[in-house]
Amino acid sequence: MPVRSALTHASPAFGTDPTVAELLAARPHLRMHAIDGLMLEQVPLDSIAAALGTPVWVTGAATLRARYHRLRSALDDAGLGARIHYAVKANDHLVILRILGAEGAGADVVSAGELRRAIAAGILPSRIVFSGVGKSDDELGLALSLSISQINVESREELERLSSLSVACGRPARVALRVNPDIDAGTHAKITTGLADNKFGIAWGEAAALYARATRLPGIDAVGFAVHIGSQIIDPAPFRAAYGRVADLVREVRASGCRVSLVDCGGGLGIGYRNESEGSPRALAHAIRETLGGLGLELVVEPGRWLVAPAGVLLSRVLLVKQGAAGSAPFVVLDAAMNDLLRPSLYEAWHGVVPLSPRDAIGPASAAHLVGPVCETGDTFARDRPMPALQAGARVAILDTGAYGAVMSSTYNARPLAAQALVDGARWTTIRARQPVEQLWAGEVVPDWLEADRSRPGYPGEVHPARTTPKTT
Incomplete structure (x- = not known):
């Protein structure tokens, strides 16, 4: 795989994908602090991810x-x-x-x-x-x-x-x-x-x-x-x-x-x-x-x-890095998915992805496929994207997600809606808590006649003594 620094200019091997430095230069509301990492306005995004978990939407x-x-x-x-x-x-x-x-x-x-x-x-x-x-x-x-x-x-x-x-x-x-x-x-x-x-x-x-x-x-x-x-x-x-x-x-x-x-x-x-x-x-x-x-x-x-797209980012965490077939890019599996951010699946949309860690951001870049954990091939954020080597647990920001991001989210694969946070200068707060998983079925009703089935003999969810393995002596 071709390799280059994540902060250097693009080379023909990587096509026209911008580098981390180029992405940030075009977005003055974002900057990479040498110690605190990626900042939105005056708030380190890593601190929000640590407090609220990921995935999490953040708006400036x-x-x-x-x-x-x-x-x-x-x-x-x-x-x-x-x-x-x-x-x-x-x-x-x-x-x-x-x-x-x-x-x-x-x-x-x-x-x-x-x-x-x-x-x-x-x-x-x-x-x-x-x-x-x-x-x-x-x-x-x-x-x-x-x-x-x-x-x-x-x-x-x-x-x-x-x-x-x-x-x-x-x-x-x-x-x-x-x-x-x-x-x-x-x-x-x-x-x-x-x-x-x-x-x-x-x-x-x-x-x-x-x-x-x-x-x-x-x-x-x-x-x-x-x-x-x-x-x-x-x-x-x-x-x-x-x-x-x-x-x-x-x-x-x-x-x-x-x-x-x-x-x-x-x-x-x-x-x-x-x-x-x-x-x-x-x-x-x-x-x-x-x-x-x-x-x-x-x-x-x-x-x-x-108005709103550049003001928002989606923070995500690397779950694992899965090696692809010989000679192909690895799959970097994120905890954000197409149910969170649908645009890449729906429109083949391109979104910049930037590590939150300053150490990760300056690492040498090589091609990677950025994907989510949802059970769909379309759950893909980027293919052959030049990225620094990311280990499990590393956090990234998916950029420009303030428009048609959270508003198009779903709970597909029974994945609760992500938390949301607001940054305003040097302060931040939660503006939507992460959805409890129990809310996914809170409004669902099981008809009485199906509930009655639970009491009949042989109901699949019931364990009968006759079916247990006899105790041996």
Whole structure:
């Protein structure tokens, strides 16, 4: 196996995977202390792992605030004054919502549960947008009863239902039509949402006519359009193309005599997971200003991943190192698994992995397969990843897991949900205890007739004297 130092530059033998030093250089909220090891903000991550065990999610509050301020400044400097509604699906912990809400963010929700979470975290209904392709009548009724800021309607069918529900409850619905601009965002197929064959949004050729109908429907206050073309977008060109099409639609609809006062620009700004450049808030703001800035519109953006992904890490421990076949890389088996972090299995996503120990971090690197203990071949975090030699018990941080990490966790293989911690400068605290294993079946019910079976003779769980081995003398 090729070997190099974990802190030196990549060589062709290792492809384009960044080194530990390169990963940390791109993430100023992380640093390797010579004694305390990997630090998030001012807290040694090893101390959290020692106290709470692993796997454990850790989020940096100061990092989250700093990223929000970067986005807010970019929008303000461009003269847009756009409202920021955080996409709750990225990470719905009450602490995350409370932090962002305190900074001035509203919420973009896609279910009644997320709507209730946002309100429980203190975000006012007047600062909540409800998106999503399949809202139930109960969900729409809840949104109407709370008089939320805006409902992004994604189909003719939903618009007609919402009109009926609004009239029935006597509460008007403030509506933006989500349109599908048929723009390729250049991202992973499973996270693109703006192509004509995606399930999201109203077909481009039907948007103007449906908006005109919306203005005539009882109970509907049609205010504008919404668009979202996908996630993890680095290049601003797709944003510019989509917003340019929406700007043309606004002009067309206004020319027909309809009022359009708002455009919801959606989210999708990407981060640098590997060695790609991070999506630029200033480039996004420029794309919005260039296309929509002169139309006198109220503007909304709905960031999720860009705000929270870099602020979070998943800490894990090496269970064992299993040697592979002759000439192949060893398997480094972690105690974190695909039920904790699904993205690598679901999207073939790349996440940086950094040892917590400063001694491990400077060791020579060679190829390794990083896997979890779940009984699935897909339970793999990385293949042929250049890593320093890690022994059983060594701890690592899987980077950039603040978005679509804990929120997508499951209890597959009867693995309890991991603990969560919050770092805020030099202090930290637990924000979710590790789930007790008994909670996995606490809500399950065994029917009475099955319980009665336990008393019948020959029940497999019963030990009968006749079946025991006779005692010999």
